[in-house]
Amino acid sequence: MSSIHDRTSDCKQPPPLRWRLEALTQRGGYSKLRQFAIWSVMQIAPKYPWVLEMIACVQVAINDPSGEELRRLQASHGGAACAACLIGLKVSPASASAQLAAFECMRPDAYEAAYEASYHARECAGYHTWSDPAATSITGRPVLEASAAALGAQIDELDRLIDSCDLVEGNADQGSSKGDC
Numbered sequence: 001m002s003s004i005h006d007r008t009s010d011c012k013q014p015p016p017l018r019w020r021l022e023a024l025t026q027r028g029g030y031s032k033l034r035q036f037a038i039w040s041v042m043q044i045a046p047k048y049p050w051v052l053e054m055i056a057c058v059q060v061a062i063n064d065p066s067g068e069e070l071r072r073l074q075a076s077h078g079g080a081a082c083a084a085c086l087i088g089l090k091v092s093p094a095s096a097s098a099q100l101a102a103f104e105c106m107r108p109d110a111y112e113a114a115y116e117a118s119y120h121a122r123e124c125a126g127y128h129t130w131s132d133p134a135a136t137s138i139t140g141r142p143v144l145e146a147s148a149a150a151l152g153a154q155i156d157e158l159d160r161l162i163d164s165c166d167l168v169e170g171n172a173d174q175g176s177s178k179g180d181c
Helices: 015-026 030-042 049-061 068-091 093-104 110-130 141-173
Strands: none
Touching: 015 030, 015 110, 015 141, 030 049, 030 093, 030 110, 030 141, 049 068, 049 093, 068 093, 093 110, 110 141
């Protein structure tokens, strides 16, 4: 079972998103959590083509049931992720957040991958707006709107994935194989 963050002190993910991630976890939707992590990153990937290369590696690695391939990927990209945290967030926060979102997809735990990748993808959306001089204002309102729009899209995607789990569960009651989720 995936480890779930301490719900009493969690300020990284808003409750509606966290509840949906937990609902997928409780349904055993590990491949759906992975899909969501990758989907979250793909929403920002067009602005950062090198992110597509990282996601392609993740999509190959998730087929290894032992998780060893994901751990190998994490180890090989760990230095770049550390640099993104230490330097990139100060110099180019949107690009660094995109890199961190892709890196988080490499986590062997599907819940953790979805949780962290979606967070960094939302941060990237906000930073990308902030770095656009035409979109910024003193209040930062466009940044908040971009982050809120990204959150809304993530919630809609999770609802879609949960609905697809419910359909599979409904078919399982009729004698079909339940499978993942």
